[in-house]
Amino acid sequence: MSNEQWRYYDPQFQDPDATLRPDGRPWGTPPQSPDVQNSQTWQPQPAPYSQQPPVGLQSSPYAQFPQDSPAPPSAGPASDPYYPTPFPINPTSGYGQAPGQPPVYRLMAPAAGRPRSSVSFGRAIKLFFKNYSVFSGRASRSEYWFSVLFTTLVILALDLVYYAVTGAGMFYGARLADMDDGTATKGALLALLLFTFMVGTLIPNLAITWRRLHDSGKSGGTFFLSWIPYIGAVVLVIFLLLPSSPSAWQRFDTGRLPAGN
Template identity: 50%
Template sequence: MPGPGGRPRPSVGFGQAIKLFFKNYAVFSGRASRSEYWWVQLFLGLVYIVWTVLFLVAGGAATMAADSDPYGTTSGTTTGLGVGAVFIIIIGVLMYLAVIVPFLAISWRRLHDTDKSGGFYFLSFIPWVGGIILIILQALPSVPQAWQRWDNGKLPVEN
């Protein structure tokens, strides 16, 4: 346990945040600093962009264009997804499954750092506004006293 007044989670850079993201795979207690959380968001966003580009290059764009013709003005044949596009989809699903638990854990810990219960994450399921509310909560500054309430159980690794 930290001394009187606790201590904030360290501010980290991009590489360190990604390393901590995977090291603290399923740690839901403790806290995550703003930098730790937002660098991971950037990383996941970049991975998603690369995945999307690979999908489009592998033939996903042609299939989507052929299937979206509402007037049937194409030759009447639709192209199926190629092997490459199916492979990219499978890779995407596996990547999603690999990061869902650590993403939930870091979101939970980020809410703890703002002195909110991790259960506030479920606000994101409210249609239209839930995600916005969660982004605002995740962007709030750290609360210095949060360690007293949330640093119990297995604490996240810092290095």
């Protein structure tokens, strides 16, 4: 090996024009190391670890996966002994995700999904007014038909009182103009009371009909079949008599739900 080469590898090379090295030896003198003394080719000593350039993939104490890992956890099956994945893998993010639930489960209220049980006459009247304007959810057959019975009885009772006072039926018979003043005044008050009751129960009657159709598995818009002369009202009554559909709550138990039983 030439002196130029020794000068190049000399770690203490400072001034090529100097005649002596800082330790007193002439320039070009090989370093006094065991490998040179044994006639072996001298090689520069490796730099400290922090100064070594990275060669290939270096392991790190902060590495997420071992170098011998065949695949990251997101790509392995759930039965992988090294990287079990208890949840399905999101193909976009690569992370395990908890299985999502259908919106009907996330949005349903505590009373959603439970069957609408049969109720008594008094309980049906209470629910009739409590769920005054609730069109979502369902209503059982007893809840609906007891409310129909209630409104029918009230109308018949007012009609009987009107008949007892005026001597004629409210929807037929003599007119108020043909009666004396006292009887006509009482008849007018009873007619106004009946009209107020019918208008006040119009919305809850429509709402509970809507919910009863939901409970039978039909859309609330089926109510408008009653507008078809003759046959429409018969079809609507048949739908209102149907038993509860087991899967109706999945379609109609959304939004504001009626008060439970």
